[in-house]
Amino acid sequence: MRNPRVLLAVALVLGLLVAGVVVLTSGNGTRPASDKPLPVVRSSITLAQRDAPATGPELLISLPTGRLNSRRTTGGRTTVSLTCFESSGAKAFTVPQPWPMMEEFGYPLPHLHVPVGPQLLETIRRCRLTGPGIDLEGHVPGRLPRAP
Numbered sequence: 470m471r472n473p474r475v476l477l478a479v480a481l482v483l484g485l486l487v488a489g490v491v492v493l494t495s496g497n498g499t500r501p502a503s504d505k506p507l508p509v510v511r512s513s514i515t516l517a518q519r520d521a522p523a524t525g526p527e528l529l530i531s532l533p534t535g536r537l538n539s540r541r542t543t544g545g546r547t548t549v550s551l552t553c554f555e556s557s558g559a560k561a562f563t564v565p566q567p568w569p570m571m572e573e574f575g576y577p578l579p580h581l582h583v584p585v586g587p588q589l590l591e592t593i594r595r596c597r598l599t600g601p602g603i604d605l606e607g608h609v610p611g612r613l614p615r616a617p
Contacts, residue, residue, distance in 0.1 A: 529616045535572070543568050595607070
């Protein structure tokens with residue numbers, strides 16, 4: 470007959486080993502899903518100006534298609550960077566933006582609303598939206614068109 474204390478000790482060690490393997494293989498979401506680099510999507514974005522009754526003048530940035538508007542596009546990241554430039558080419562501002570973009574009833578494309586002062590809004594000619602998996606850019610030759 471076997472010693473019950475030895476059997477209990479062996480069972481405990483096996484249980485700890487199994488638990489350790491489960492913890493090591495499951496991860497906690499901090500590791501990248503894959504070691505492969507994300508493919509970078511390059512596309513255009515649409516820039517427009519809009520007067521929002523509650524917040525005042527804003528820059529409206531839209532994607533050309535809804536299929537890009539996914540966390541899969543950015544490898545799960547929920548924030549991207551918006552950088553806009555003045556007509557002289559100087560950087561006007563860089564701000565983090567949520568990803569995916571919002572989709573509102575009555576507007577067909579995913580978009581961002583960026584509150585901007587009226588003087589700065591007059592000078593913006595180009596913007597880039599960058600982050601893991603995306604490099605999107607839009608530009609206008611003159612003043613920003615008004616959004617519908």
